[in-house]
Amino acid sequence: MSIFNISVDRRNSRSFKWDMMEQTYNLDDASEILPMWIADMDFAAPKEVVEAIEERLKHPVFGYSYVCNGCKEAIVDWYIRRHQWTINPDTILFHHGVVPAIASIIETFTNTNDKIAISTPVYPPFFNVPTNQNREIITCDLVEIDGSYTYDFAALEETFKQGVKLYILCNPHNPAGVVWSRAQLEQLVALCIKYDVYLLADEIHADLMNEGNIFTPALTVAGADQAKIISCIAPTKTFNLAGIQAAMMVVPDDHLRAQLEQNALAHGKMDLNAFASAAVQAAYTHGEEWLNELLQYLSTNMDYVVKELNAINGISVAKPQGTYLMWVDYRGTGLSEEEIMDRLLSIGKLALEPGTKYGEAGRGFLRMNIACPLATVEDGVARFKTALQ
Known part of the structure; x- marks a missing residue:
């Protein structure tokens, strides 16, 4: 039996996904609701990661710690092995998550009222973080054809002409699941160079490739060495470690990296905590077999959802x-977002995410997280059917 068939009860574990549905969906009681919304997995982390944290826990002193060279080497080796991307360890800066890293990058390289461009529908913090820093969001919708998305680079160029200071890339794309090609990324990088736009690449889903698809790091495409690119990577989506709070910024440009280091000093930011660094090193050193099995399992789940x-x-x-x-x-159902969400929650007892959470371009869509045991996916699909009967 696959380890991913094992059901782990996450209720009452301070799980945002399972224990915060009343607040998120404005419900009096969510005990009967199945959560398939927020993007974390219902799978146990690799045993080597758990063991690494347990081993660190055996030492009873939890004073100040630092990220050791072994941790950096594990990151470098992983990206060479999985993505043929050679990262200079000296270009890695650590942060407590990709979203906090995005916030630091925006604060460092833009000013109040500067324009930041995003391609919608897209991950909500791309809207929220810049807005909360009093930056102006400029949206340029992706082109959607039968649920599949691509770039309209002519439209994006017109957007950049408005004086955009920074563009946030989501690769692979959340929520649409698109893996941008090398050619598409090269066009994007060329536009960023032409209009002197910083490129912030959120690449947190890089390891989660479905069959036959290849992740291309933005920093490896033609022209990247002439662009102002900062890439954000992390093991947290790959190995279900979001609560560990660990991420990395890869910043080859010495000047950009120095500015980010100065921003970190200004905020008194320190290295990863002792448990996070142990988890990161263990995941990238020992997690490959676990990930390979996970990807096969997720593919089966997806095939089931597509069919049903x-x-x-x-x-x-x-x-x-x-x-x-x-x-x-x-x-095609003719239902409004309010109507289908009401049916899902009140009749199907199923929590999915409404498409407009990702911008107006997401209207007419729902996001479903299938990173859970197949039995849970089957339950979710049955609830979806019940909601629409």
Whole structure:
């Protein structure tokens, strides 16, 4: 039996996904609701990661700690092995998460009222973090055809002409599951160079590639050495470690890196905590077999969802190229977002995410997280069907 068939009870574990549904969906009681919304997995982390944390816990002194060279070497080796990307360890800066890293990058390289461009529908912090720093968000919708997305580079260029200071890339794309090609990334980088735009690449889903798809790091494409690129990576989506709070910024440009280091000093930011660094090193050193099995398991889950949901009148969903997130098109049902969300929650007892959470361009879609045991996916699909009967 696959280790990913094992069901882990996450209720009452301070799990945002399982224990915060009342607040998130404005419910009096969510005890009967199945959560398939926020992007973390219901799988136990690799045993080597748990053992590394336990080993560190055996030492009873939890004073100031630092990220050792062994941890950096594990990161470098992983990206060479999985993505043929050679990262100079001296270019790695640590942070407590990709979203906090995004906040630091925006604060460092832009000023109040500067324009920041994003391609929608897209991950909500791309809206929220810049807005909370009093930056102006400029959206440029991706082109959607039958639930699949691509760039309109002519439209993006017109957007950049408005004086955009920084662009946030999501690769692989959340929520649509698109893995951008090298050619697409090269066009994007060329535009950033032409208009002197910083490129912030959120690459947190890099390891979650579905069959035949290849992740291309933004920093490896033609022209990257002439662009102002900062890449954000992390093991947290890959190995279900979001609560560990660990991420890395890869910044080859010495001047950009010095500015980010100065920002960290200004905020008194320190290295990863003792448990996070142990988890990161163990995950990248020992997690490959676990990940390979995970990817096969997720693929089976996706195939099931595609088969079952596409049999429902008015519903369309394709297998994503990357991530474990399904972007479900319900426009054919004729239901409004309010109507389908009400049906899902009150009749199906199922919590998915409404598409407009990712911008107006997401209207007509739902995001479903299938990173859970197949039995849970089957339950979720049954609840979805019940909601639409």
